[in-house]
Amino acid sequence: MSDVADRVKKIVVEHLGVEPDKVVDNANFIDDLGADSLDTVELVMAFEEEFGVEIPDDAAETIVTVGDAVRFLEKNKKS
Amino acid sequence: MFELSGKTALVTGATGGLGQAIARTLHAQGASIAISGTRAEVLQRLAEELGERVHCLPCDLSKPEEVQALVPAAEAALGSLDILVNNAGVTRDRLFLRMKDDDWQSVLDINLTAGFRLARAALKGMMKRRVGRIISITSVIGTTGNAGQGNYAASKAGLAAMSKSLAAEVGSRGITVNCVAPGFIVSPMTDALNDAQKERVLTSIPAGRFGAGGDVAACVAFLASDEASYVTGQTLHVNGGMAMI
Numbered sequence: 001m002s003d004v005a006d007r008v009k010k011i012v013v014e015h016l017g018v019e020p021d022k023v024v025d026n027a028n029f030i031d032d033l034g035a036d037s038l039d040t041v042e043l044v045m046a047f048e049e050e051f052g053v054e055i056p057d058d059a060a061e062t063i064v065t066v067g068d069a070v071r072f073l074e075k076n077k078k079s
Numbered sequence: 080m081f082e083l084s085g086k087t088a089l090v091t092g093a094t095g096g097l098g099q100a101i102a103r104t105l106h107a108q109g110a111s112i113a114i115s116g117t118r119a120e121v122l123q124r125l126a127e128e129l130g131e132r133v134h135c136l137p138c139d140l141s142k143p144e145e146v147q148a149l150v151p152a153a154e155a156a157l158g159s160l161d162i163l164v165n166n167a168g169v170t171r172d173r174l175f176l177r178m179k180d181d182d183w184q185s186v187l188d189i190n191l192t193a194g195f196r197l198a199r200a201a202l203k204g205m206m207k208r209r210v211g212r213i214i215s216i217t218s219v220i221g222t223t224g225n226a227g228q229g230n231y232a233a234s235k236a237g238l239a240a241m242s243k244s245l246a247a248e249v250g251s252r253g254i255t256v257n258c259v260a261p262g263f264i265v266s267p268m269t270d271a272l273n274d275a276q277k278e279r280v281l282t283s284i285p286a287g288r289f290g291a292g293g294d295v296a297a298c299v300a301f302l303a304s305d306e307a308s309y310v311t312g313q314t315l316h317v318n319g320g321m322a323m324i
Contacts, residue, residue: 042206
């Protein structure tokens with residue numbers, strides 16, 4: 001697992017209080033990990049802070065799985 | 080009860096009578112406060128009177144760039160922001176047939192849109208810390224309506240509806256969103272009424288007196304407190320019984 005994937009996983013586990021082994025690449029935040037829509041907004045805020053990146057609303061809407069987040073952040077991260 | 084020591088608050092419109100009363104009360108309950116308004120010298124005088132735990136943040140809410148900068152400035156001055164009091168408001172009273180687009184828009188911009196933008200900005204930190212109070216000062220007019228105040232009434236009703244929607248969104252995050260709706264409060268405007276006019280208004284107020292700023296401020300302090308954590312999406316009417324809603 002990449003460094004980005006590890007950091008994303010840590011944030012998701014902490015924020016949603018889910019078991020680490022459920023946070024897999026194709027896990028959907030809402031359908032598989034029990035997030036509500038406000039959780040997804042908070043996750044995006046947490047990713048922004050962790051990776052020093054701004055995630056525009058239209059990009060945020062495309063981040064629905066753990067893998068989506070990892071791929072977006074690998075491409076756009078600053079830190 | 081209603082102890083606010085260690086909490087931080089931003090009060091807009093703190094140069095007006097009601098805003099000053101709210102600022103004084105929150106400060107007296109122990110909160111560190113940032114006071115905002117258009118007249119810097121009035122803010123400064125209030126700050127000097129209150130002493131410690133007060134920061135002056137002059138701001139013109141009719142200017143979007145100043146609105147945008149206000150919450151970050153308050154967070155920088157206070158460390159974080161626990162309580163936002165959207166108190167600032169203006170009137171541009173006109174009979175409907177005479178109301179210009181600008182009379183409408185300027186009242187909506189300052190009373191409603193600035194409140195929305197400040198709440199949105201304050202929410203980020205509140206969500207992270209899982210605690211927050213957003214309190215908007217509305218008016219009995221937002222519920223009853225009033226001739227000559229279509230713009231003002233719409234702005235206040237808008238704040239109330241906005242607050243309910245936001246309360247539903249963030250209730251699970253320890254953030255409450257409420258309104259306080261004053262009735263007839265002693266102000267330069269009520270002072271200008273003659274005795275006959277005052278008498279007429281008073282007959283419609285069961286409490287038999289006009290309200291004072293402190294009557295409203297006490298309700299704000301309650302809603303800001305930990306004791307009010309189960310009160311959200313509500314409007315607390317403070318009008319001496321003038322309208323029972």
